[in-house]
Amino acid sequence: MNYKYFPHTVAEQEEMLKVCGKRSLDELFDEIPEGIQFKREYDLPSEMSEVELRRFFAELGAKNKTLTCFAGAGCYDHYSPAVISHIISRSEFLTSYTPYQAEISQGTLQYIFEFQSMMTELTGMEVGNASMYDGATATAEAMMMAVSSAKKKNKVLVSSTLNPNVKAVVETYAKYQGIDLEYIAECDGVTDKTDFEAKLAAGDVAGVIVASPNYYGILEDYTGWANACHAQKALFVMNCQASALGVIKSPGEWDADIAAGDGQSLGIPMSFGGPYVGFLCTRKSLIRKMPGRVVGATKDINGKRSFVLTLQAREQHIRREKATSNICSNQSLMALYVTIYLSLMGAKGLKEVNELGYSGAHYLADKLCATGCFELAYPEKSFLNEFVVKTSLDIDKLQAECESQGILAGVKIADDKLMLCVTEMRSKAEIDRLVDIVKQFKA
Amino acid sequence: MNSTFYGKLIFELGKEGRVGYSLPKNEFSEHNIDSLPSSLRRSEKMALPEVDELTVVRHYTNMSNNNFGVDTGFYPLGSCTMKYNPKVNEEISNLSAFTTLHPLQGVSTVQGALEVYYNLQKSLSEIAGLSEFTLNPFAGAHGELTGLMVIRAYHNSRGDYKRVNVIVPDSAHGTNPASAAVCGLKVVQVKSLSDGTIDVEDLKAHLDDTVAAIMMTNPNTLGIFERSIPEIANLVHECGGLLYYDGANLNALLGKCRPGDMGFDVMHINLHKTFSTPHGGGGPGSGPVGVRAGLEKFLPNPHVKKSDDGKFYIDNDKDALGSVSAFIGNFSVMLKAYSYILSLGKENLKYVGPFATLNANYIKDSLKDVYELPIDVVCKHEFVFDGLKDKSKGVTTMNVAKRLLDYGFHAPTIYFPLLFHESLMIEPCENESKATLDDFIAVMRKIAHEAAEDPEMVKAAPHNTPVRRPDDTLAATHPIVTYRELMTDTEA
Numbered sequence: 001m002n003y004k005y006f007p008h009t010v011a012e013q014e015e016m017l018k019v020c021g022k023r024s025l026d027e028l029f030d031e032i033p034e035g036i037q038f039k040r041e042y043d044l045p046s047e048m049s050e051v052e053l054r055r056f057f058a059e060l061g062a063k064n065k066t067l068t069c070f071a072g073a074g075c076y077d078h079y080s081p082a083v084i085s086h087i088i089s090r091s092e093f094l095t096s097y098t099p100y101q102a103e104i105s106q107g108t109l110q111y112i113f114e115f116q117s118m119m120t121e122l123t124g125m126e127v128g129n130a131s132m133y134d135g136a137t138a139t140a141e142a143m144m145m146a147v148s149s150a151k152k153k154n155k156v157l158v159s160s161t162l163n164p165n166v167k168a169v170v171e172t173y174a175k176y177q178g179i180d181l182e183y184i185a186e187c188d189g190v191t192d193k194t195d196f197e198a199k200l201a202a203g204d205v206a207g208v209i210v211a212s213p214n215y216y217g218i219l220e221d222y223t224g225w226a227n228a229c230h231a232q233k234a235l236f237v238m239n240c241q242a243s244a245l246g247v248i249k250s251p252g253e254w255d256a257d258i259a260a261g262d263g264q265s266l267g268i269p270m271s272f273g274g275p276y277v278g279f280l281c282t283r284k285s286l287i288r289k290m291p292g293r294v295v296g297a298t299k300d301i302n303g304k305r306s307f308v309l310t311l312q313a314r315e316q317h318i319r320r321e322k323a324t325s326n327i328c329s330n331q332s333l334m335a336l337y338v339t340i341y342l343s344l345m346g347a348k349g350l351k352e353v354n355e356l357g358y359s360g361a362h363y364l365a366d367k368l369c370a371t372g373c374f375e376l377a378y379p380e381k382s383f384l385n386e387f388v389v390k391t392s393l394d395i396d397k398l399q400a401e402c403e404s405q406g407i408l409a410g411v412k413i414a415d416d417k418l419m420l421c422v423t424e425m426r427s428k429a430e431i432d433r434l435v436d437i438v439k440q441f442k443a
Numbered sequence: 444m445n446s447t448f449y450g451k452l453i454f455e456l457g458k459e460g461r462v463g464y465s466l467p468k469n470e471f472s473e474h475n476i477d478s479l480p481s482s483l484r485r486s487e488k489m490a491l492p493e494v495d496e497l498t499v500v501r502h503y504t505n506m507s508n509n510n511f512g513v514d515t516g517f518y519p520l521g522s523c524t525m526k527y528n529p530k531v532n533e534e535i536s537n538l539s540a541f542t543t544l545h546p547l548q549g550v551s552t553v554q555g556a557l558e559v560y561y562n563l564q565k566s567l568s569e570i571a572g573l574s575e576f577t578l579n580p581f582a583g584a585h586g587e588l589t590g591l592m593v594i595r596a597y598h599n600s601r602g603d604y605k606r607v608n609v610i611v612p613d614s615a616h617g618t619n620p621a622s623a624a625v626c627g628l629k630v631v632q633v634k635s636l637s638d639g640t641i642d643v644e645d646l647k648a649h650l651d652d653t654v655a656a657i658m659m660t661n662p663n664t665l666g667i668f669e670r671s672i673p674e675i676a677n678l679v680h681e682c683g684g685l686l687y688y689d690g691a692n693l694n695a696l697l698g699k700c701r702p703g704d705m706g707f708d709v710m711h712i713n714l715h716k717t718f719s720t721p722h723g724g725g726g727p728g729s730g731p732v733g734v735r736a737g738l739e740k741f742l743p744n745p746h747v748k749k750s751d752d753g754k755f756y757i758d759n760d761k762d763a764l765g766s767v768s769a770f771i772g773n774f775s776v777m778l779k780a781y782s783y784i785l786s787l788g789k790e791n792l793k794y795v796g797p798f799a800t801l802n803a804n805y806i807k808d809s810l811k812d813v814y815e816l817p818i819d820v821v822c823k824h825e826f827v828f829d830g831l832k833d834k835s836k837g838v839t840t841m842n843v844a845k846r847l848l849d850y851g852f853h854a855p856t857i858y859f860p861l862l863f864h865e866s867l868m869i870e871p872c873e874n875e876s877k878a879t880l881d882d883f884i885a886v887m888r889k890i891a892h893e894a895a896e897d898p899e900m901v902k903a904a905p906h907n908t909p910v911r912r913p914d915d916t917l918a919a920t921h922p923i924v925t926y927r928e929l930m931t932d933t934e935a
Contacts, residue, residue, distance in 0.1 A: 003791045005527060006798055007876035013801065016877060020804040020821075025797040028804060028821060029699045031668050036704045038696075043569050047788030050531050056785065057778075061540025063555030071545050074769055081464060083496060085537070087503045095512030095528050097520055098725040101854050103845070103908035107510030108724040111503070114453050117926035121489040127924050130725070133581035136769040144625075165769040168744070172765025176592055176627045219483040247476060249485055262769075272556045273546035273770030274581070275727030287922060293725065297929050298918035305450055306910040310918040321620035321630040326584045328618050333723030336503075343453050343499045344463035347489045352466050355476045362474035382479055399549070408548050428470040 003047075067408035068430050069270075070364075072217070072386045072421030074135070074163050078243065078353065079424055080267040084340045088333055098293070098329060102308045108332060109307035112295040115335040118342045122245045123259035124252020125281035129292035130309075131335040132327065135262025136169035138278030139209065139239045141291045141325055142260040143170055145282075146207025146235040147179055148324040149289045153206040153234075154179055157199050160186035161214035162239060170209070184208075189378035189388070190220045200232050207235040207258075212251070213244055216419065217361075217386030218378060226255035242266050242279065242338075244384055246350030247358075251281070258282045267341035268334060277334035287311065291325035353424050357385030360422035360431060365389070367435040368420075373442050377417055386421040388413065393442065401441050407434055453502055454926045457492035463499050490927065509909045510724075511853055517879050519806075521825045521856035521868025522616070522664070524694050524716035529786065532719065532779035541778060546770035550756050557755035560747045560771060563781040564731070567712060570784075570792070571693075572703025573733040576712075577742040579772040583691060586711025586730025587622035587658075589743055589767050593709050593734060594656045594685050595626060596741040596764040606655040606684070612641055614664045614860045619689060628655055635862065638818050639665035643674060654684035660692045661705065662823035664860040666803065666870075676706025685709060693717045694872070695800055695824035698793030708735045717795075718780035729776040743767045798873035799824040802880060806871055809884045813891040817863055824872075830865025831891055836898035840865040843890055845912070846904035850886045 008016075013025070022028055029037070048056060069077040088094065092107060099105030099112075112130045119128045132138040143156050158170060160183045174181040182199060185192040191210055200208065208229050213219050222238075229236040235257040243265035245251075251259035264276035282290055288311065296310035345353065365387050368374040377388040391398075395412045402409035407430075410420035422431065494502075511518070518525035536542075544553055564576040580586040591609070598606045608631045609623040620630040631649050634642040640663065657679050661669045669675070679686055688702040688710035694717045696702075702710050714720045715728035722728070734742060740762040748758050757771070784792065800823050807816065807826045814828040830840045844854035844867070856868040871880060894901050905911055923929050 003787070003794070005529065005787070005874050006791070006794060007874065008798060008801070012877040016801055016805040020801070020808050022804075022821075025794075025801060028797065028800045029668075031670055031821060032700050033670060033673055036673060036700055036706075038572075038699055038701050038704060042698075042789040042792055044566055044789040044792065045785060047790050048785050050786075053531060053535070053782060053786055057535045057538060057782065058540075060555040060558060061538050063558065064540050064544055065548075065552035066540065066543045067545070067548055067552060069543075069545050069548075071547055073547055075546050077543075077545065079464075079466065081496075083463075083500055087500065087507075089533065090504070090507040091514035091528075092507035092510040092512045093724055094533075094721045095514045096510050096724045097518070097523055097525060097722045097853075100520075101511070101844070101848060102913045103905050103910055104509075104511040104848050104853065105724075106909050107506040107508070110452070110506055110509070113924070114926070116924050117452075117454065118491060120925045120927065121491055124487055127922075127928075133585060133726075134769055137581070137585070137767070163769070165766070168766035169769065172592070172743070172767060173625075175765060176595060177625065178627050219479070221482060223482070245485070246489075247479075247485055249483055250487060253485065253487055269542040270545050271542045272544040272553065272774040274768070274773040275776060287924070294922070294924055296918035297923040298914045300910040300913045302911060304910055306913040308913045308915055308918045310915070310922060310924075313919070320617045321624045323617075323621040323624060326588055326618055326621035326625045328584050328621075329582050329726045329728060331581075331723075331727050332725035333721075334727055336724070339453075340499060340503060343492050343494055343502075344496065345491075346457075346462065346464075346493045347491045348462065348493070349464040349466065350489075350491070356466065356469055358476040358479070359469050359471035359474040363471040366474075382483055384479075403549055403552060408545055408552075411547050424466055427467070 067403065067406055069408045070420050070422065070434060071408050071411050073411040073419060074165055075270050076265040076421065077270060077423055077425050078265055078267055080269060081344050083344060084267060084337055087340055088336055093333065093336060099309060102306065106307060109295050111336050111339050112332065113297065113307050115339045116295060118339060119279045120281050122242065123281040124250030125259050126284040127287050128279060128281035129290055129294050131330040132278030132280055132292055133331060134274065134276045134278045136166040138260040138280045139166050140170045140173035142237045142258045142280060143174065143179065143207060143209060144177060144324055145258060145289050145291060146237060149235060149286060150206035153204055155182060155204050155206060157182050157184050157205055157208045159184050159191040159210040161191050162209065162211045163215045166239060189216050189218050189381055197228060200228060200234065203232055205232060205234040207237050209237040209239060211239045212248065213241055213384055216378060216388045217383040218381040219248055219384060222254045243353060247354040248384065263338045266338045268337050275331060275334050277331040277338055292327050293330045354384065356424035357422055360426050361385040361387060364420060364422050364431050368438065371439055371442060385423060386419065388417050388419045390416050391418060398441050402437055405437055409434060452926055453492045453494065456498050456502060457494045459493055461493045461495050463494050463496045516851050517875060517883055518853040519855050519869045519871050520853060521870040522691060524870060524872060526719055526872035527874040528719055528721040529783060532782040535782045536775040536778040554755055557747050559778055559781050561749055561755055563777050566784050567731055568733060571710060571733045572701030574736040575739040576731045576733040578729065578731045578777050579743050579768045580730040580732055581768060581773055582726060582728040583711060583713040583730045584618045584622060585767065586732050587618060587689065588626055590687055590709045590711050590732045591622055591626040591628060592764040593732065593738060593741045594687065597738055598655055600762065605653055608653045609655055610649055610657040612659065614639060614862055615658065616664065619658045639663060639667050640669050641671065641675065643671050646675065647678060650678055650682040652683060654682055656685045656687045658687045658689060660689040662692050662695050665818060665827050666822040666825040667818065667820060668823055672705045691716065692824065695796050697795035699796045703735060708738065714776055714780040719783040720776045720779040727773045727776055729773045745771060747771065795873050802871040802873065802875055806869055806880055806884060810887055813888055825868060825870035827860065827863065828867040829863040830867060831894055833895060836894055838894035838898050838901050840867045842901050842904060843867065846890050846901050848905040849907045852883060852886065
């Protein structure tokens, strides 16, 4: 038995077994009833050397195709500064556990404090947690928080313009929690205010969830919505795309009670769906209703500023079945990703990122419409870097053609609707190439 | 350690006008963001730091020096399986052929990624003795919630709506009852015997047609194998309930016993424990959920499947419990776990449980003369002391834990499980050498000696750490959770 992750020599095994009063490794498992002992070998491949392993994954990787990305829909291809991947590879961060022992975890605790600080700045809220799994589960947690904050109200209204993948998760959590979920109708790509007001007026609503930007990339106008919610003692919850908050009106400015969403757009690689990072920020008055870990500032015995996990009385390991969330971890390393990203970019860099996306997306929209086979699906509405076009072309075939030429031409959201996204990663040459392929396809 | 930087927050290192990024020039400046209506634009300023690149690099590098990881030293944190996180797995998960994939790109362009998902799912099924896994859940607790949803979906599909109770041992981790509650189920506690295993007689009293499931770990929270598991499985199945296996302690059984063979129907695995993916200071993890044959269709959407021609595809099942993730979960964590399984192969995976168990018993038997061992039996991958044997000097488990930090070890898990007042839960993983264990044992004995000779010194520990005993009460009664609050607060 010689393997690089097992340091035990035969002699050492014998010495150790002797201390334990056992003669063999098998004897350590004697108490397992015979009938359920696993006696055969796993039906799995034989061990691979590092050389073979690298080759194996290189070959698997070659079965994928990296495409020039014009897709968004909840996952965005943004610039990720080289600094980030180097810092997060530091094993002191990478190989540590949840920072239970504050004295030897100040690194983790401090960056989480910085993360909370940055996310509250970005969302315009007062407090935030140490991060959540992803934007969809963060939004579901916000829904549960709204219900647990309400007195005996169990209904949550959700805008139909929320990302369908987020809706699916929110619906699932609602179903098992026994929360009554109702959708607010969509009207011309935005949430129908009349329907919102009618449903809210029933007086049985604990919370209202809307999106900014919404699924179609549209920036909706929520003037008066928070007031309407507060008049009915309902919490106003905004699902946000983090990067966009660098330029668009923040949840705090809309007077929202909870801001929840995904931080992937802040420099985290797409990685086929994860890991990303969810965030949840709220008012200070709701801090004890907030799910997830929280880091707070305090002083040590010498009066030195230090950081600790705090408000743990809210959490599952204390409250057990009385807890309103079962979350016991966060996405710490991904929160570090975001923290370093925002440190490097600052408010100015984030604004520039959005300006580039805005300009590129509007340029692409113009060029596509100029081909004569596309029109904006919601021409009256404002968008940032993502938009929907209507077309009479066969979207599946068009996407396949683009794919064969190395381009991911957006996400098909209906038979005649295509949603495209442009970030700072896309050059004019790449956009022009996409438009050229479309022109040739049309011809 | 660079003490100039230590303790400062990134916000305190900025100077107006500094930048830490470089972006391309705007080639489309005819389209200007200023044309967005001002009513939709942000007017409030964000107080983000303005720092140059080197300042950022030094700041976070110095912060990392105030952290302790598995690579730093022995990390015997019970119930957390802090095993070595192989470097090659990190390298593989960073391959651009995977990191650049958009989750919604066409399946024909992601066949390699789907193959990773599918084959990892298959490997876990073999290791667990179950039929199929979903890899969508993001963490252990998320897996628990998903698994309980599977169980509810199953009962509901049979029109059996009265099964609302979940039986949980009193020794269980708090996450078990919390997950049950979030899933809309009621928790019924079952007692433990004095040896820490489930009281089967007490269990029988709770078994009726309201039982949805029982949640167990095996080995249990004390590191003891539940020998009655075949009987428990029969009893629970006879009353129509299912058995849920919390995979937190699976590491002990690799090579020796499979949850499916014990009679479990649904389980989650923590890839960040048993399958070596790094904990990252609290995440990202991954909590795959496996089920026995017949329950596959209830697993959350989307499902990754393989067609007869060998191609992989993504599918949604109408009977599925719903969705628990926007996409297919923490994919890059899956890559690391798959790489781990392939590295070890069938020849080495089977030694993981035995070596972890040998290490735990070796520490236990080497220290039980000075630390109180309430249940003196063969343990599996971990065990629990009830503090020092000699408690006359008032030295607590907390003091022992803090003193360990002075000696360069991470502390064990403390004050859990709740069955003892001074729980000190130790889990040494299979990668730890006898030399490391001997060092740890020597230090634990030294601390026991110090506790007798100089108890006040031990009570004042830690002495050598960057900060010393931060005030938890102040933090909780007067919460300051952002830099903005810190700046405006006068008490902090």
